[in-house]
Amino acid sequence: MEVKSITEQKSLLATLSPGKRARLRRLLFDYGPGNGTLMLLPIDQGIEHGPRDFFPNPASKDPEYQFRLAAEAGYSAIACQIGLATRYYPDYAGQLPLILKLNGKTDIPPSDEALSTTNASVEDAVRLGADAVGYTLYVGSPRQDADLLQLKGVRAECERYGMPLVVWSYPRGAAMEAKGGRDSFYAIDYGARMAMEMGADVVKLNFPKFDPEKDKDSPAPYNEMDVTPEEAVRQIVESAGRSLVVLSGGSKTDDETVLAHTRTIMEAGGSGVIFGRNVWQRDWDEALAIIEQIKASLLANVRRTP
Amino acid sequence: MEVKSITEQKSLLATLSPGKRARLRRLLFDYGPGNGTLMLLPIDQGIEHGPRDFFPNPASKDPEYQFRLAAEAGYSAIACQIGLATRYYPDYAGQLPLILKLNGKTDIPPSDEALSTTNASVEDAVRLGADAVGYTLYVGSPRQDADLLQLKGVRAECERYGMPLVVWSYPRGAAMEAKGGRDSFYAIDYGARMAMEMGADVVKLNFPKFDPEKDKDSPAPYNEMDVTPEEAVRQIVESAGRSLVVLSGGSKTDDETVLAHTRTIMEAGGSGVIFGRNVWQRDWDEALAIIEQIKASLLANVRRTP
Amino acid sequence: MEVKSITEQKSLLATLSPGKRARLRRLLFDYGPGNGTLMLLPIDQGIEHGPRDFFPNPASKDPEYQFRLAAEAGYSAIACQIGLATRYYPDYAGQLPLILKLNGKTDIPPSDEALSTTNASVEDAVRLGADAVGYTLYVGSPRQDADLLQLKGVRAECERYGMPLVVWSYPRGAAMEAKGGRDSFYAIDYGARMAMEMGADVVKLNFPKFDPEKDKDSPAPYNEMDVTPEEAVRQIVESAGRSLVVLSGGSKTDDETVLAHTRTIMEAGGSGVIFGRNVWQRDWDEALAIIEQIKASLLANVRRTP
Amino acid sequence: MEVKSITEQKSLLATLSPGKRARLRRLLFDYGPGNGTLMLLPIDQGIEHGPRDFFPNPASKDPEYQFRLAAEAGYSAIACQIGLATRYYPDYAGQLPLILKLNGKTDIPPSDEALSTTNASVEDAVRLGADAVGYTLYVGSPRQDADLLQLKGVRAECERYGMPLVVWSYPRGAAMEAKGGRDSFYAIDYGARMAMEMGADVVKLNFPKFDPEKDKDSPAPYNEMDVTPEEAVRQIVESAGRSLVVLSGGSKTDDETVLAHTRTIMEAGGSGVIFGRNVWQRDWDEALAIIEQIKASLLANVRRTP
């Protein structure tokens, strides 16, 4: 199947207000690998999963670890919740851009009806000198009504303050599971479009997984498609339209996969990666080593300058 | 059965505030086919159904396709959500009127208790230079309480800013399905009246379907009526009173049906059509061809000048 | 059983603020039959039941029918929702008082947990030049918590603007059905008191129905009472205290019943009637004929001047 | 079991703001029996139970009966909802203090998840010249979350306007019933503490009932306590701390019980009584007679001057 774009990809930044443009350019060009790429370090696992994610590398339990790593390794930005931003970011203010994550939840109750309410505001982000805010949208959750309404308020505040909006677009809920699952091509593709339609400036997506058994439950034509992962990622990036796309990594995997995913997203026209556990579950030197490789891969594969 | 109107149909525009009148006249007379007709292009399927609707014509996945099509083919307006309006409308501002759709949802969870919360505001529409807003009302949903209350706020803002209100009036929910289904004459007729009673300036309705088995479950007298589709549409337009009516098309069908529906709605006193997939699931030249025919049909069958 | 009132019925108008008094006097004395009576024409069936109520008299589908009827026959006021008030009332402004109905719902889902949210505001009523607002309270519904809270806001706005409040006091819900049903003497009597306690200036009630089988389920002493309908209505009017009472008619019945109910409510100390289908489901001349008889009956049986 | 207080009971009035003190002193000293006592007449049964409570004394159906009774018999205050306060209180303004009850509900649906939303505001009370507001708190209801949040708003408004807050503290809900029931010593004792902790100036409590079978289900040590009713009431008054306590009567009982309860609450350090049906379900002369006896008992047994 051939997907054609009627026009050459237009600059995203061209449609942004001055405030959004100023802040997003900072992440894309002034920090991190530069050249229009995004290398983001997320440290929201402490709330989403609890401290259990820190045991493989006990040093990572101290948030200072991730902040110092992001600063020293030259990240585009660090993404965290209000508590870390308040207590650990001050030492790095002016040296490392901040993406303030506005909502989140524990994974203790089941996620059949997932909804993350906001625990911080865009105004908090402005006050802390953040360059963007993050919002987790549970695409397809039965509580999408509350989710979309809440996102409306966040988006409006972002426009008011010229603050870029990064959407963690996560398919969730029982109905989603019955249609191929949260990681299917169908799910991720829908998530990409949804985030763009809702006004995301940057969309964070998971790498799609292919499972012939489960994929049969996806709606047509996904249930019968036979595409390579690379092609799927390319289509997903297309679905996000003029929103930038960053790919996330999930649980820790091997170096080859990390780098392959980085290459795939960039070749598909994406703007970068947001790997957390794959980076900071390593000890300091190993972390720096993989970061250098990721950075090199990002710069080597830029297809689209925003 | 003969339906008589006590008075000749009064001008809708006569009862509108200056702001609403100025904006609606623009759609009816300055853009599109003109002469009081409405030819609207909806591109909200990416949120309502996901990217799967774009596969039959891969070019349509890029929203630029629909925007350019609407502008070049001379549409009365394009209707889309906030994300597209923010990123794709700027290039067409001043050349193509915009209807900002204010609510929407994915179709991933079941629609037994359908409710679309707003993801954008009337103020967003004003800021973007839109000439109308769109709102989806799920008539008969168990959550009509939340829906009607939300619509109240949208309508009040429309009055405040002189913004025309287009209501996508969609019968939904388990109780509706038990009374003949969402597409029955009963359902569509109720939807038409409901939207008008709630203050819609324009009502978007689906073409009713007749199913002898299911229609028996509709309340009297619908359960025993034997009317032609043309007569049903005529009555539905009457139920919408002084609100303008546009008919929508649903999934892609053949040319004859598209044109027949166009003729039917116009002969019934409606104001136009809002076909999406039936248009942009075609490639560029085919799309332009059918649009020309629709336009001709609209102009040839005007019964009522608003 | 003899019910004694410790004082002669005090004037309701005496306790009203100037704004409420000015507007209510207009309905009671300047329009309609006058002499302190209320003859109200409701046209909210299009939302509460859908267009099916208009088929017996197809002309009634056009709201112009009811507006013209109310104006020409000399009604105290017409009661309708925001859509009709916006599009059909302007031609009659200054010639026919308007009661803007603020809430409503379709009858598509079951009414076990009935709640009508507002779709218009008291401020809308002020803007439209209305002389009163209407509110449907579902007495005994499991959602009475939301209902009473919402009514609080409406009542407060009515006090703020000097706008009379008419409460459609309707017993509803599964628990109500288990205690004798929505039309029982117990139910209507409770509804009358409830509306008065919540601050209604005028209470709209249904005529109670007696059903020996179901009445046994009412709480004492209703389950053992043996009263005539006339006596029941008299007690219900007493339960409404210093609120005015108008009786509604429900579905279409014969002339004798209409006129008997009119006489009964007036002899019981009520202030008038609000018949809809019983009037406008007739053709024009028949409608005018029954209206004249109702009007005569109202004026002939005034027991209490407000 | 001996309960000792570390300090002598401190004056409640000493901790009140000037506005609360001025208003509460009026009830305690200027009206009613005086000498720091409270004799309150509630007339909220019309909403809580419906008109059925008025049948034993038909004259009581007219609210004028209770207002005149309260004024002529010299009550400390009358407590009622907004409707009665608006229509019946004006004639007594300046002659009889008013406690405006802010929330309430019908008893038609079951009370497993009881919650009374507000139907009037503290501002209404100020406007009407009331000297206190009343709030029903359903202690232990599964909806305590909504209840306590709502009470927070009422309390804050009371502080803003210097308006005394009377809490009807009623144990309710399925869980409460499973722990000995709403009238158990455990339930009433918890209710007393809860109301005081939430900021009540006056707490209205029911007389506890003892039922050896059900009391076994109360938590320790209540499930094994063997106390006299007098001792229980004394402890309950202690649990209310520096809040004043008034005891309510419930359904009509004999004179001896009424007077015994009055004596018990006063000897326990309470401040008075709030008997409704026990008073106004009697005819005029009988009502005045029992009121005189209650008043005498109140004055004869004052243990604590507020």
Place this chain on the structure above:
Amino acid sequence: MEVKSITEQKSLLATLSPGKRARLRRLLFDYGPGNGTLMLLPIDQGIEHGPRDFFPNPASKDPEYQFRLAAEAGYSAIACQIGLATRYYPDYAGQLPLILKLNGKTDIPPSDEALSTTNASVEDAVRLGADAVGYTLYVGSPRQDADLLQLKGVRAECERYGMPLVVWSYPRGAAMEAKGGRDSFYAIDYGARMAMEMGADVVKLNFPKFDPEKDKDSPAPYNEMDVTPEEAVRQIVESAGRSLVVLSGGSKTDDETVLAHTRTIMEAGGSGVIFGRNVWQRDWDEALAIIEQIKASLLANVRRTP
């Protein structure tokens, strides 16, 4: 397992706004044992459990007991709800710091879906001269969405007024019970991190309990860990990062346990203790005696000066 911190523990106070720093320093250095420790006296059991907690020491039923005890024994602060703060704190204002607890609930309904709504505001705390506010967060409850959103508002107000925020971080709910229970190392560790991430200045935690059977249900690696209680507490304190940690005691236990827990929390880098029933369920002299020992232990084991 060894947990290393990349940096020496940084001063918490260094990241606080002037208002928070001024108030928190007062508790840490000017009152209580001083030297950066916190000895807090909670008296919220009257709402959380009811008066039953007061029976072991009847004198404790009078809140004056706890207030006088806290003042005379030299506590860092007393923590209570709005009712006690309003009526009992005035005599101690300026002599004993106050932590106003903002939310709470009875324990009558089950805690499967625990949520404590606020019954007082940060503004109340400011008005009363409090030096901190307390908030109970039910970590892992299915209603975490409402809880976190509510906490957002409290935190924002704390920042606005420079008011320190103490979070009672309590794992709760059916899902939590299925993963090892509310007192497991996993649960408490998650609670510590969660409170810090949400912006707590001080976190109140329960002492973890070890139960080999239930711990198997905790997520990895907790389900297989074999750590001493001391090590677990040390890790929990680490999880709270730069938030101060105080350990609570729960129901009354023996002196040795009280003192051992005090030593454990201090050696782990915590800042103090908050024992309620373990102190005020003793009579006056016994209470003073154990307080002296706790105080000595706190001062003897300071590891970290805030």
